[in-house]
Amino acid sequence: AQRVTQPEKLLSVFKGAPVELKCNYSYSGSPELFWYVQYSRQRLQLLLRHISRESIKGFTADLNKGETSFHLKKPFAQEEDSAMYYCALVRRGGATNKLIFGTGTLLAVQP
Amino acid sequence: GAGVSQSPSNKVTEKGKDVELRCDPISGHTALYWYRQSLGQGLEFLIYFQGNSAPDKSGLPSDRFSAERTGGSVSTLTIQRTQQEDSAVYLCASSTGLAGLLAPHNEQFFGPGTRLTVL
Numbered sequence A: 001a002q003r004v005t006q007p008e009k010l011l012s013v014f015k016g017a018p019v020e021l022k023c024n025y026s027y028s029g030s031p032e033l034f035w036y037v038q039y040s041r042q043r044l045q046l047l048l049r050h051i052s053r054e055s056i057k058g059f060t061a062d063l064n065k066g067e068t069s070f071h072l073k074k075p076f077a078q079e080e081d082s083a084m085y086y087c088a089l090v091r092r093g094g095a096t097n098k099l100i101f102g103t104g105t106l107l108a109v110q111p
Numbered sequence B: 001g002a003g004v005s006q007s008p009s010n011k012v013t014e015k016g017k018d019v020e021l022r023c024d025p026i027s028g029h030t031a032l033y034w035y036r037q038s039l040g041q042g043l044e045f046l047i048y049f050q051g052n053s054a055p056d057k058s059g060l061p062s063d064r065f066s067a068e069r070t071g072g073s074v075s076t077l078t079i080q081r082t083q084q085e086d087s088a089v090y091l092c093a094s095s096t097g098l099a100g101l102l103a104p105h106n107e108q109f110f111g112p113g114t115r116l117t118v119l
Helices: none
Strands: A002-003 A011-012 A020-023 A024-026 A032-040 A045-049 A072-074 A084-094 A096-101 A107-109 B005-007 B010-013 B017-025 B031-038 B042-050 B066-071 B075-079 B088-095 B114-118
Touching: A002 A072, A002 A084, A002 A096, A011 A020, A011 B010, A020 A107, A084 B042, A096 B042, B005 B088, B010 B017, B017 B088, B017 B114, B031 B075, B075 B088
Parallel strands: A011 A107, B010 B114
Antiparallel strands: A002 A024, A020 A072, A032 A045, A032 A084, A084 A096, A084 A107, B005 B017, B017 B075, B031 B042, B031 B088, B066 B075, B088 B114
């Protein structure tokens, strides 16, 4: 079954420290993965997608098929990075492409 | 115009009552999704509308849940005989483009959500 696992409900770090938000997936085909972010009092929004191999707000995520992981990383955390982060996987099938979300990780960056 | 809108922003109801939640997607977006966001449960897919195709209802948790999309635009999620476990934030999202095996995934734009509390 397709699944996205985010093992940490809460990750607390100090400003300037490195951040790694973990995401593991199970998918039988070629996965297409994303990170979505929800800042306090704001809407859920796309942060980055693996296919673009982009860096957004200093965050990067590399797809590791061997470890079935798509961890989100940033070398130096900022207070404004505090938010809820969701890893998501596209499940393709027929006329439907569904996003399967993990349970989310709350990142708290302490001053 | 603006992004996806949802109404009401908050709804408090009594157990056993019916509720209707509304979603206005971005104009021109053919795909519309409903999700439920609960503490510790992440984002749970409920239902998906794509153009004139039959909706994918596979995520609806029970037959008390139903949704319609009129004229390919506005959607209403209805929960009948609400239960306390229905309390959650209900999110709507829309995107453009087609689904299917060969279609690229299109970014989903989310609404602000409706917080439902069942007493």
